[in-house]
Amino acid sequence: MGIISNPFSLEGKTILVTGASSGIGRSTAIEASNLGARIILVARDENRLKETQAALSGQGHRIIAADLTDEMALNNLVEECGALDGVVLCAGKGLTRPVQFCDRSRFDEIFNINFFSTAELLRLLYKKKRLVKGASAVLITSMGGTHVFSGGNSIYGSSKAALDSFMKFAAKEFAARNIRVNSVCPSMIETPLIHSGAITEEQLAEYAKRFPLKRFGRPEDVAYAAVYLLSPASAWVTGTSMIVDGGFSIS
C-alpha cells in the first residue's frame, strides 16, 4: 500500500452532512471543507443552510433542503446526491419529559427523526450504492442514553442508544464493501439543542462544573472527531462509538 501524504486530508472527497444548518452539523461541514472536501448540506431550513455554505472553504458545495422525516424527500435526496465518499448523519432533536408523560406520539416524534430517518437514509445510501467502496459513515449519537441516564431523557436517550446499536450492525455488514460505519457519542455540546429543553440556564451552568474539563463541549469538539472518522487516518476503525465528553464518564 502506498504512503498517504496526509492521512487526515479529505481532499477530493464528497461528503454529505445532515443537520448542516446548525450546531454540530454546521461545524462538521465547515471543518470537512477546511480539509478539502466538497460538502452536500442537508436540513430543512434553506436560509440557514446558505449561511453554512457561505462559511465553507473551497468550491463545489451543494445544498439539498429536505425534511428527513418525509419519505419522498428522503428518497429524492438519495436520487440527487450522487456518489459519496462519506456521510455525517447529524440531524436530530431533543426532548426532556418524565417517563410517565412519554406517550406514543412523543416517541414517534423523536424516533422518527433521530432513529428511523437516519437508519433509513444510511440503508438507502448503501443499497443504492451511493456510498463508494472505502466510504465512511459517521452517526452522531449521544452519551445520554448510552452511558448517562438523566431524568427526563428517556425518549431521546433510547432513540440515540438504538442508533448506536444499529451503527454496529451496519458496520459489520457494510465491511463487505470496505465501507466503515462509526458514531461520535458526545455529551453536552453548546448548541441550540441544549437550550431548547426543560433545563434552566442556572442548572446548565451548575452542570458544566461537573465536567473534569470544566466546560461543555463546543460544536468543533465533535466535528474534529467526525472528520477523523471520515478520513483515511481511521481506515482500520469501524463499529466504534467515540466518546467526546470532556471526561464526564470518568468523573
Ligand SMILES: NC(=O)c1ccc[n+]([C@@H]2O[C@H](COP(=O)([O-])OP(=O)(O)OC[C@H]3O[C@@H](n4cnc5c(N)ncnc54)[C@H](OP(=O)(O)O)[C@@H]3O)[C@@H](O)[C@H]2O)c1
Ligand atoms: N448538543 C448536544 O449537547 C448534543 C449532545 C449529544 C448529541 N447531540 C446530537 O447531535 C446532533 C446535532 O445536534 P445539535 O446539538 O447540533 O442541534 P441543533 O443545533 O438543534 O441542530 C439540529 C439539526 O438537525 C436538523 N434537523 C432537525 N430535524 C430535521 C428534519 N426533520 N429533517 C432534516 N433536518 C432536521 C436541524 O435543521 P433544520 O431545523 O434546518 O431542519 C439542525 O440542522 C443531534 O442528532 C443531537 O441529538 C447533541
